[in-house]
Amino acid sequence: MRGPALCPEPDGLAEQVWEGSRARFLSAVVGPHFEQVCREWVAHFAAPETFGGMPIDVLYGTVADPAARASHEVDVVVRGAVGQDNGVLLSLGEAKWDQVMGEKHLERLRHIKELLTGRGIDTSAVRLSCYSGAGFTGGLRNAQARGEVVLVDLRRLYAAE
Numbered sequence: 001m002r003g004p005a006l007c008p009e010p011d012g013l014a015e016q017v018w019e020g021s022r023a024r025f026l027s028a029v030v031g032p033h034f035e036q037v038c039r040e041w042v043a044h045f046a047a048p049e050t051f052g053g054m055p056i057d058v059l060y061g062t063v064a065d066p067a068a069r070a071s072h073e074v075d076v077v078v079r080g081a082v083g084q085d086n087g088v089l090l091s092l093g094e095a096k097w098d099q100v101m102g103e104k105h106l107e108r109l110r111h112i113k114e115l116l117t118g119r120g121i122d123t124s125a126v127r128l129s130c131y132s133g134a135g136f137t138g139g140l141r142n143a144q145a146r147g148e149v150v151l152v153d154l155r156r157l158y159a160a161e
Contacts, residue, residue, distance in 0.1 A: 034097040035060065035075045038131040041157050042078055042091075050150060051090040051127050053082035063112050072112050075131070082125060089121065091150070093129035101130045102137035106149050131157070 042051070043058040057079040062071045076093030080086075092112055094105050109128040117123045129150040130140065136151050144151045 030097050031095075034131075034133060035095045037157065038076050038093070038095045038152065041152070042076060042093075051078055051080065051129075052125055053080040053088060053090050055080045055090065056086065063115050065111075065115055072108070072115075074112060076129060088125050089116070089123060090125055091127045091129050092116075093131060093150075093152075095131035097133040099132065100134045100137060101132045101140055103139045103143070105130055106140060106143055109149075 039058045039060065042055050046055065048054045055078050057077075059077045059079075060073070060075055061077050062073050064071050074092050075095040076091065078089075078091035078093070080088055080090045082088045082090070092109050094101070094109060096105070106128060109130075113123050113126055113128065127150050128148070129152060130136065131152045133154055135153060136144075140149065140151065143149045
């Protein structure tokens with residue numbers, strides 16, 4: 001036997017509230033959590049050959065772009081060891097939970113890499129990476145086949161490959 005509802009819901013109100021809040025929830029809660037899951041995967045599960053070295057620090061950060069009077073957030077920044085060298089910048093990555101990622105994401109990462117190179121940071125070992133909960137376009141998959149980007153989807157994240 002069910003008791004009376006303490007707070008009866010008017011028909012459709014919950015759906016209206018969710019539709020009005022969904023985008024903000026995804027960007028403010030789910031997105032940052034997915035970014036952290038991606039960083040944890042790199043730090044604890046990614047094979048060293050994925051980024052060309054053993055990850056030591058996996059962080060996030062921003063890169064200033066003075067010419068555009070903007071700054072760019074980088075969701076996954078990997079520093080690691082390659083041979084005897086420690087602190088080598090291994091990867092710059094972007095993570096999107098609810099977006100199919102495409103070539104524009106790769107172009108953005110290339111631009112960030114160029115900004116860092118222009119500041120005298122050694123980016124010769126950097127592998128650009130895209131992490132997505134929704135998948136990748138065919139063009140981005142082609143870029144992966146050419147060795148231009150590392151793609152990490154949910155299967156790869158949760159299979160710990």
